[in-house]
Structure formats: C-alpha cells, structure tokens
Amino acid sequence: MAEPRIILHHFDESPFSEKIRLIFGLKRLAWSSVRISRIMPRPDLMPLTGGYRRTPVMQIGADIYCDTQCIMRELERRFPAPSLVPKGYQGLAWASAMWTDRCFFQNTVNLVFGTLADKVPAAFIADREQLRGAKFDVAAMKAAIPQMRDQFRSHLEWIDIQLRDERPWIAGDAPSLCDIDAYMNIWYARSNLDNAADLLGEYDHARCWAARLHAIGHGERTEISSSEALAIATAATPQTEELPDLDDPNGRKVGDKVEVMPDDYGKVRVGGAIVALSAQHIAIRRHDPQAGEVVVHFPRAGFLVFAA
Ligand SMILES: N[C@@H](CCC(=O)N[C@@H](CS)C(=O)NCC(=O)O)C(=O)O
Structure with missing residues (x-):
C-alpha cells in the first residue's frame, strides 16, 4: 500500500x-x-x-x-x-528540545519582538496574549534587548563550542535532532533581525554550521x-x-x-x-x-x- x-x-x-x-x-x-x-x-x-x-x-x-x-x-x-537520533546521544537528542524550545526560544522571541516592537500589528499582539494568558509586552521586550542579546550570545556560544573540534554537526558526523532543535533559534533570529550577522559574527563554527543546515532544503x-x-x-x-x-x-x-x-x-x-x-x-x-x-x-x- x-x-x-x-x-x-x-x-x-x-x-x-x-x-x-x-x-x-x-x-x-x-x-x-x-x-x-x-x-x-x-x-x-x-x-x-x-x-x-x-x-x-x-x-x-x-x-x-x-x-x-x-x-x-x-x-x-x-x-x-x-536517522536523526545520533548513536551515543539517543536520550540527550530528545532532551535537547527542553533547552532549545523553551529557554533559548523565549530569549529569541523576546529579542525578535523587542526589535520589531512598533511594527507588530495589534491583532497579533492580542492573539499572542490569548496564547500566553499574559501580556505580550513589546515595550518591555524592547527595554530588555541588551539582556536578551547577552542571553542569545551565551546559547549561541554553546553551539559554537560544540563544533570547535571541526565536527560538522553537533553530535558528530551526521545531522541530528540536536542540530534541528538548536538551529530553529538561529533561523528565527536571522529571519527577523537586521543585525543577525553581527550577533553571529564572532562565532565562525556556528555560522558555517547554520549555512550547512540552510542548504538542506525542505524536501518536495x-x-x-x-x-x-x-x-x-x-x-x-x-x-x-x-x-x-x-x-x-x-x-x-x-x-x-x-x-x-x-x-x-x-x-x-x-x-x-x-x-x-x-x-x-x-x-x-x-x-x-x-x-x-x-x-x-x-x-x-x-x-x-x-x-x-
Ligand atoms: N512546543 C511547541 C511550540 C510551538 C510554538 O510555540 N509554535 C508557535 C509558532 S512558531 C505558535 O504556536 N504560535 C502560536 C500559534 O501559531 O498559534 C512545538 O514544539 O511544536
């Protein structure tokens, strides 16, 4: 069938x-x-x-x-x-999402919406307030940009450190869930921030890794x-x-x-x-x-x- x-x-x-x-x-x-x-x-x-x-x-x-x-x-x-579940990291590969999808993502979201601030449509803000059950406070996010940049940099550096032995992917020779999960935040920052190149600038390994992920494409x-x-x-x-x-x-x-x-x-x-x-x-x-x-x-x- x-x-x-x-x-x-x-x-x-x-x-x-x-x-x-x-x-x-x-x-x-x-x-x-x-x-x-x-x-x-x-x-x-x-x-x-x-x-x-x-x-x-x-x-x-x-x-x-x-x-x-x-x-x-x-x-x-x-x-x-x-397989996207790397040998030797079967548990950690799944658990990595608890880092990338929560803590890392919330930093990236705040950075993105703090930067877009006045450009975010009112209907989108109202919708995301309903989603969160809390205020979607773009003014507070804008004020927190310096803090969020620091946070984003720490997370990004962890990716870079992992790649510094010249491995192509986070868990070694093949792309895995670890790469996909972490990359989401870089993709999101790059899609929305004019200064994303500056944020990535000091991290050559992470930058080249992101280019490899981008090149994979979306299938058919x-x-x-x-x-x-x-x-x-x-x-x-x-x-x-x-x-x-x-x-x-x-x-x-x-x-x-x-x-x-x-x-x-x-x-x-x-x-x-x-x-x-x-x-x-x-x-x-x-x-x-x-x-x-x-x-x-x-x-x-x-x-x-x-x-x-
Ligand atoms: N833990 C969820 C999070 C998904 C998530 O937050 N998605 C965002 C869009 S990227 C969202 O749902 N936004 C509100 C919406 O689309 O209604 C997952 O892994 O799928």
Missing part, C-alpha cells in the same frame, strides 16, 4: 515549523503544505486538533500529531533512514488548501493501534477518558479516550462533527494529562 500523504499545517515564518520542514529535507520526503493563518481563528484546523492551537500540526489521514517533539518522533518511526513541497486537508481526514480512518502502558505511574488505561494540555502556553484542553500510551507519547480518540473520528497525538514531556 502506498504511504499516506504527509500534511503539515504551518506558516512560513514559524520557527517550529522550520524544524519539521528541514526534517522533510533531511529525510528527502514529499509533503503537502497547508498554509495556516499566523493568528486565530483556524476554522479548518480546529476540527482536527480538538482545539490545540499551536503551530505546526502534522496530519497523516485522520491521525493528527501536535507539537514538534511528537511530529519528529512519528517521522523518525515512519521514515527511520537517515506541494500546496493544498485547509479544506482539502479537512476532507482528507473526514474520508480517512485513524490508523493508530492500541498500545497500553503497563507501567503508567497513574494506572491510566486504554479507553480512559482524559484531557491533554500543554503546560506552558496555548493551554487548551483536548479531550478524548486513550488509544496509545507511553512515557513519551499519548494518543487520544475523539469524534468531531466535521472531521469524524480522529486520533490526536501529543508528547508527554511538557504536556499535562487530566482525568476527564
């Missing part, structure tokens, strides 16, 4: 989406792109995710993958070669509409097999009704019945009036699970 089509719901300016686009490049995959709006509402996407609103989301038929950790895991499972991309993607989900049946976790510390079982929510921002609870469960992954089945039956997948690290 032909491999079902991979659909990425994303927007071009999204750094987290850039991680996944690069993985498509590294694994030489063909994929369908649904360009979503940078701000809510996203009426054709919410029936698929059940309310999860962060970007990107990957769809394969009626299986919906939320969060880049979960998307990367699924891409590695379905397309294991070339084709555009489709959000309504086409929704119709694909509606016509499909979820393929996720049941997988119990006998060691689940809270005794959760396949079939239990739960709600899943990010622990940091975009805190929308998505409800459903457990289909598959492990220390790194939870998949829940839900029924949507438009999409029909879908299975929505989340990572465990950084996500909270509540009994419904």
